[in-house]
Amino acid sequence: MTNSPLTVLRKQFKTKEEEILEDFFTFLRIPSISSEPDYRAEVRACSDWLVEYLQSMGFKTQVWPTKGHPVVFASHLQAGSDKPTLLIYNHYDVQPVDPLEEWETPPFEPHVRNGQVYARGAQDNKGQCFYTLQGLKLLLEKDGKFPINIKLCIEGEEECGSVSLPEVLKAKKKELKADYLAIVDLSLRDANTPAITLGTRGLITMDLTVEGAKSDAHSGSNGGLLYNPIHALVEILSKLRDTTGKITIPGFYDDVVSISEKERAKYSFILDENQYQADFGVKPTGGEKAFSAIERAWIRPTLEINGIVGGYTGQGFKTVIPAKASAKISCRLVPNQHPDTIGKAVSAYIEKLAPAGISVKVNLHVGRGKPVRADANSKVVQAFAQAYSEVFEKPCEFILEGASIPIIPELTEASEAQVVLIGLGLQDDQIHAPNEHFGIDRIEKGALIIARSIELLGG
Amino acid sequence: MTNSPLTVLRKQFKTKEEEILEDFFTFLRIPSISSEPDYRAEVRACSDWLVEYLQSMGFKTQVWPTKGHPVVFASHLQAGSDKPTLLIYNHYDVQPVDPLEEWETPPFEPHVRNGQVYARGAQDNKGQCFYTLQGLKLLLEKDGKFPINIKLCIEGEEECGSVSLPEVLKAKKKELKADYLAIVDLSLRDANTPAITLGTRGLITMDLTVEGAKSDAHSGSNGGLLYNPIHALVEILSKLRDTTGKITIPGFYDDVVSISEKERAKYSFILDENQYQADFGVKPTGGEKAFSAIERAWIRPTLEINGIVGGYTGQGFKTVIPAKASAKISCRLVPNQHPDTIGKAVSAYIEKLAPAGISVKVNLHVGRGKPVRADANSKVVQAFAQAYSEVFEKPCEFILEGASIPIIPELTEASEAQVVLIGLGLQDDQIHAPNEHFGIDRIEKGALIIARSIELLGG
Secondary structure: OOOOHHHHHHHHHHHOHHHHHHHHHHHHOOOOEOOOHHHHHHHHHHHHHHHHHHHHHOOEEEEEOOOOOOEEEEEEOOOOOOOOEEEEEEEOOEOOOOOHHHOOOOOOOOEEEOOEEEOOOOOOOHHHHHHHHHHHHHHHHHHOOOOOEEEEEEEOOHHHOOOOHHHHHHHOHHHHOOOEEEEEOOEOOOOOOOEEEEEEOEEEEEEEEEEOOOOOEEOOOOEOOEOOHHHHHHHHHHOOEOOOOOEOOOOOOOOOOOOOHHHHHHOOOOOOHHHHHHHHOOOOOOOOOOOOHHHHHHOOOEEEEEEEEEEOOOOOOOOEEOOEEEEEEEEEEOOOOOHHHHHHHHHHHHHHOOOOOOEEEEEEOOOOEOOEEOOOOOHHHHHHHHHHHHHHOOOOEEEEEOOOOOOHHHHHHHHOOEEEEEOOEOHHHOOOOOOOEEEHHHHHHHHHHHHHHHHHHHO | OOOOHHHHHHHHHHHOHHHHHHHHHHHHOOOOEOOOHHHHHHHHHHHHHHHHHHHHHOOEEEEEOOOOOOEEEEEEOOOOOOOOEEEEEEEOOEOOOOOHHHOOOOOOOOEEEOOEEEOOOOOOOHHHHHHHHHHHHHHHHHHOOOOOEEEEEEEOOHHHOOOOHHHHHHHOHHHHOOOEEEEEOOEOOOOOOOEEEEEEOEEEEEEEEEEOOOOOEEOOOOEOOEOOHHHHHHHHHHOOEOOOOOEOOOOOOOOOOOOOHHHHHHOOOOOOHHHHHHHHOOOOOOOOOOOOHHHHHHOOOEEEEEEEEEEOOOOOOOOEEOOEEEEEEEEEEOOOOOHHHHHHHHHHHHHHOOOOOOEEEEEEOOOOEOOEEOOOOOHHHHHHHHHHHHHHOOOOEEEEEOOOOOOHHHHHHHHOOEEEEEOOEOHHHOOOOOOOEEEHHHHHHHHHHHHHHHHHHHO
16 A cells, blocks of 8 residues: 555655644744634734635635634635535634643743644644645645635634624625535544544523622621622522532423434444543543433533632632622533523523522623534545544544534535534643643644545545 | 810811821822732831831831731830820721722722712721821820820731731730720711720631642533532532521531620610611622621621632633632631631531532631620720710710621730720721722811820820
């Protein structure tokens, strides 16, 4: 197999590895934090960088403005209208970086340690976006063209809920029309096992604010008098799950479809709890006690408090009863839960729990998404599964993903394409956390998978 | 009564009011925030200012260094050893100012609106310290001397729990020796009713930290797997009080002494709930439902969460399961609860509540204090009560205070003096909160009370 298509591509990659890494670092250095308004200019600079990079590869580009951050669209349609079209989705925005003091090297100054690139976005999703581009480059450098038509949709608001994308998708249906849709933002189970994701959980997020007295008050003079909003918040939040981890919100589980034995057989339904402990420092003890760990992560919905703040949180102590306290909550959803229905149920239940002397307000966010299931037998899933198997030299597994890519249902609908969910993330990549990192070996594997899948779809 | 001692003093004050206010503003402009390490130099500058001011009045001063902020000690012993000595306690440090954005005028730029001086410390305790100094000045200006010996102990760490003072008090027993001890850091029930406080609640404060995974994790991939430390924190905190507001910590109420009908008759045991609502915007709905509002504020212990933080609390949203979450807790204590006993009981109970996959740590603070009761029949209480009655032209009430001055028991012991707790604070002065303020009329009343009490103690 010295001259297999894969061998040729691999050799090409190796030859240019240094240059590839340089480009990657440039991409990573742009602090495109989409959820923090102060970084607006940096997010824009990142989209500019992508446009220039894609143009230099021979793509035609468009920048679709939104109320938030722009979408970068690129197309290479030389294959002609008798050939199928693959639309690839990535995002170029990244998570915030706090707690900043826990980063071993600054989040926007990439460093390599033990073959891993450390930087915010190194995996999620700049790393995965970047190997996509490298895969395309390999093919263009090898053949001067693609065997199928290629479109790219790279958004800048995934980390703040893809707020603007749905509207854009509706307006750009013609541009987005495709036969296949690859979402490149997923993970493997472990570094050595190829895996394609057949579904993600849905998402609804919200803010909760609890208010008491009209201003902060002294907790000595007023302790026993004022109803402390932090206590009210804590009491409310503690009532959202019972002692078995079950979510207590009326109607929360009503639309959950239980998974059949036949469907379950398609998946590799195991979680290595020792590996998990090695990755995270603790056993997976969260969620509903009535279910196994992998069920809790894949096929059960969740309710998590993602942030809480109230009163004095600085150094020292302040004997204060604050005027207000607040929390951020997210729910992960499984088929057939709908984010709107769940959002309303959570919000109504929380508002009913307000004690006397306390007002409670829930603000449901607009960035929300339905749970997703892909068709294991579709041409696009089969092609990518073969590419994964070739690159890893192992049969490709099918898995599910606990995280959400809220935009997948809308992208599927806008493009009218068969969807495949792929990626090379690993559990311990520290995405959304300090010291995020991504292996250089995975930049190579990812580029090869993209290139081979396109060849297979064109064959 | 045209030439009563009070009339003379009042005239003196009115003549110099402008100059007095100028001095007050200078004192208020120094941001002596003791609990924030960044303000160390400013706290020091404030003690320097006091020293200079006291020396200009003819006091001998000493600055007692501590591991934290210095204690200013001043004495005026001209009356001679056959006359009694009054030791007066104040503090010159102030609370932090956050949330800064809620101040109508900057906290360290005093402004007068409707006869009220707005600034951090305007009441607590620079206002009360300042009228003490003015009262002394009035007497010195009138008579050139005091009828008794005067000592002042003005500390710089009250707002961070008087951490260093106990050690200083033990070392300076000789200097602090006195017959009477006036603690000038208390409040009235309303602006028109003179009142002396016969007791305060004790205090124990602590930090609570809850830790899960070794770093922050994505709440999609790990939701249902990791035990979220915010949930653990919320669950633990919600178990510290039951639905009737009763504190559930084993042994918490064991040492609480119920107050006799005879003792109760001494006090004005009423809270005007409508006035409270006008001051705070809400009715007093907190605390133990089994007790009346005033009982909850005066003679019942509390447990309050004074701060809580975990996860992402900035703008937008971050789908994170944080590695840790934390809270600050304080308990107000009544006779005969001991801060050490209660601290241990709370700490032990909390640590026992940690769920699997979560570690919990409680850090008890050293700044703590016992509850206090003063003797209504002592000479010092009687003298101050008469001075209050003269200045307000009404009989003086006896009240209790829900807040704590942890240092009173130690001060009483070090000075071997009869204690009186006085002050002119009001519920809506916004101490420990944005827009703290103090009435100029109370600077005058306070100065007159101090001056007249000293005359009465010397008579």
